[in-house]
Amino acid sequence: MAVDYAAESESFEWDIPEGYNIPAVIESHADAFGDRVALKFRDADGGREERTYGDLRDDMNRFANALESMGVGKGDRLIHLLPRDPDVFAVQLGALKRGALLVPSSSMLKPKDIAFRANDCKATTAVVHESLVGMVDEVRDETPLSNFVVLGGDADDADGWTSFSDLVADASAEHDGPDLRAEDPMSINYTSGTTGQPKPVRHRHRWMRCFELVNAPYWWGVTADDDLSEELLWATTGTGWAKWFWSPVGVGLTTGATQFVYRGDFEPDTFLDIMEEEGVTRLCAVPTQYRMFAQRDLGSYDLQLTEALSAGEPLNREPIEAFREAFGVIPRDGYGQTETVALLTNYPGIDVKPGSMGKPTPGLGTTIIDENEEVVGVDEIGEIAVPVGCPGIFDGYYEKPNLDEKTFSGDYYRTGDLASRDEDGYFFFEGRADDIIISAGYRIGPFEVEDALVSHEAVAEAAAVASPHEERGSIVKAFVVLIDGYEGSDDLVEELQAFMKEQTAPYKYPREIEFVAELPKTSSGKIRRIELRSQERD
Numbered sequence: 030m031a032v033d034y035a036a037e038s039e040s041f042e043w044d045i046p047e048g049y050n051i052p053a054v055i056e057s058h059a060d061a062f063g064d065r066v067a068l069k070f071r072d073a074d075g076g077r078e079e080r081t082y083g084d085l086r087d088d089m090n091r092f093a094n095a096l097e098s099m100g101v102g103k104g105d106r107l108i109h110l111l112p113r114d115p116d117v118f119a120v121q122l123g124a125l126k127r128g129a130l131l132v133p134s135s136s137m138l139k140p141k142d143i144a145f146r147a148n149d150c151k152a153t154t155a156v157v158h159e160s161l162v163g164m165v166d167e168v169r170d171e172t173p174l175s176n177f178v179v180l181g182g183d184a185d186d187a188d189g190w191t192s193f194s195d196l197v198a199d200a201s202a203e204h205d206g207p208d209l210r211a212e213d214p215m216s217i218n219y220t221s222g223t224t225g226q227p228k229p230v231r232h233r234h235r236w237m238r239c240f241e242l243v244n245a246p247y248w249w250g251v252t253a254d255d256d257l258s259e260e261l262l263w264a265t266t267g268t269g270w271a272k273w274f275w276s277p278v279g280v281g282l283t284t285g286a287t288q289f290v291y292r293g294d295f296e297p298d299t300f301l302d303i304m305e306e307e308g309v310t311r312l313c314a315v316p317t318q319y320r321m322f323a324q325r326d327l328g329s330y331d332l333q334l335t336e337a338l339s340a341g342e343p344l345n346r347e348p349i350e351a352f353r354e355a356f357g358v359i360p361r362d363g364y365g366q367t368e369t370v371a372l373l374t375n376y377p378g379i380d381v382k383p384g385s386m387g388k389p390t391p392g393l394g395t396t397i398i399d400e401n402e403e404v405v406g407v408d409e410i411g412e413i414a415v416p417v418g419c420p421g422i423f424d425g426y427y428e429k430p431n432l433d434e435k436t437f438s439g440d441y442y443r444t445g446d447l448a449s450r451d452e453d454g455y456f457f458f459e460g461r462a463d464d465i466i467i468s469a470g471y472r473i474g475p476f477e478v479e480d481a482l483v484s485h486e487a488v489a490e491a492a493a494v495a496s497p498h499e500e501r502g503s504i505v506k507a508f509v510v511l512i513d514g515y516e517g518s519d520d521l522v523e524e525l526q527a528f529m530k531e532q533t534a535p536y537k538y539p540r541e542i543e544f545v546a547e548l549p550k551t552s553s554g555k556i557r558r559i560e561l562r563s564q565e566r567d
């Protein structure tokens with residue numbers, strides 16, 4: 030249903046009950062409509078599973094009981110590395126019911142990345158898919174981790190690991206957890222910065238309520254009061270990203286919708302087939318996926334799609350036109366970060382301007398400011414910012430008071446993303462204010478790429494920047510200075526790329542490498558990535 034933007038912007042209120050928490054929401058959904066399907070799952074081999082809201086409540090409580098028996102309680106940190114699996118909600122909700130903080134992590138992380146996160150937030154429990162146990166085992170002795178839970182497979186094969194299914198098999202489906210409030214911490218998502226290691230973004234339980242109040246109506250076009258019986262929501266994101274909270278948990282579970290989860294690699298034809306077979310009505314994917322869909326014969330698919338959403342990088346005209354022509358559905362871009370809810374959306378019913386991220390969502394006060402915190406004029410470029418204190422944004426990093434002070438000392442939280450606004454109030458993405466690389470929906474810190482590259486024996490120095498790319502928006506390009514005695518060649522490019530996929534989460538590997546004699550630097554010796562970046566854009 031179309032949103033009356035002016036009226037909603039005028040009347041919006043943050044209605045966040047003091048005792049709000051998502052486990053309590055699941056309990057109440059199960060009481061109200063326990064038989065409603067919450068999750069339709071399918072794997073790459075065609076295996077299917079369904080869970081109702083009643084099942085989710087029981088799964089949650091069983092795992093909460095298991096965690097209690099392992100000594101996990103309020104404030105403890107639980108890191109998970111899980112593919113999209115029907116038990117992911119059980120793990121997440123069970124941990125939250127114990128009052129633990131979730132530390133979602135991508136299945137692509139390497140041992141070094143896992144050790145960094147576990148040590149940084151002093152995680153004590155790891156819940157890991159069987160295929161990733163080896164990654165944790167390599168570094169577990171260097172971390173505070175003491176509880177190890179393996180999902181899938183046979184725990185007897187994994188020394189020191191307890192099987193998730195064994196843990197929940199005889200556990201009670203009732204659990205009396207600690208008192209949880211909307212202001213209690215619930216999660217730590219690591220997000221890449223320009224310098225140094227990823228930063229631990231801490232959110233509170235209210236975050237999920239904010240998704241229900243903002244992302245659900247002003248982007249997905251659903252509310253808990255709607256008749257959702259004919260709806261099937263599919264957000265293609267992985268469980269290790271904040272986007273998992275943004276949609277499957279923050280919209281799907283909070284509104285009591287039925288959602289689809291697929292465990293399998295992205296392949297455009299397969300995904301289109303699945304949408305047709307499962308009857309997906311609302312899809313959320315990244316622009317790279319839309320661009321790949323748009324290259325297929327979309328007219329040959331008979332989809333039940335009524336809404337298509339996009340996020341992660343700017344969405345261009347071509348896929349918008351392709352979807353409109355084939356399905357009569359216009360993909361609507363939405364913008365936000367790990368630190369926030371949706372700050373800008375093309376809300377239901379808006380007249381979409383291709384390339385625009387839409388307009389500020391009601392309640393947030395999202396604007397564009399200059400370096401003096403002055404709001405910029407029409408068509409001027411500035412930084413997207415949200416007033417500090419808005420409930421829809423995070424209010425601190427996990428145990429990083431210095432970072433907190435730097436981030437929240439002004440009147441605004443600055444996103445680091447540059448944008449302009451046209452005379453109709455539509456926002457347009459203009460790039461990053463810093464060196465972060467946005468590629469295929471991933472945010473990649475150049476330092477992490479460079480740090481891994483220089484650990485190769487042939488590399489003296491490296492600089493990583495974004496380079497424009499038709500399909501992925503941008504790719505990571507590395508400029509590399511070799512150690513004396515090494516010579517640049519195609520073979521060395523391949524060797525470095527393979528090395529990078531081993532050293533760090535492989536989505537960060539440089540898809541292009543250029544060997545250079547030296548890197549541009551400031552007089553104090555700092556690499557001038559900005560020079561390399563603009564060279565790529567020209």
Ligand SMILES: CC(=O)SCCNC(=O)CCNC(=O)[C@H](O)C(C)(C)COP(=O)(O)OP(=O)(O)OC[C@H]1O[C@@H](n2cnc3c(N)ncnc32)[C@H](O)[C@@H]1OP(=O)(O)O
Pocket residue numbers: 137265266267270272295314315317318339340341469470471530531535536
């Ligand atoms: C709106 C949102 O959801 S934003 C949420 C957060 N962001 C995201 O979810 C990212 C969304 N993007 C994607 O999922 C992907 O980029 C897609 C689906 C668009 C395209 O996928 P792909 O091109 O197949 O892979 P991806 O971009 O993840 O790159 C990973 C690379 O690492 C490789 N890789 C993956 N796992 C491993 C591994 N274990 N070992 C070695 N290499 C690996 C892949 O083969 C790929 O390299 P290649 O392109 O040279 O083959």
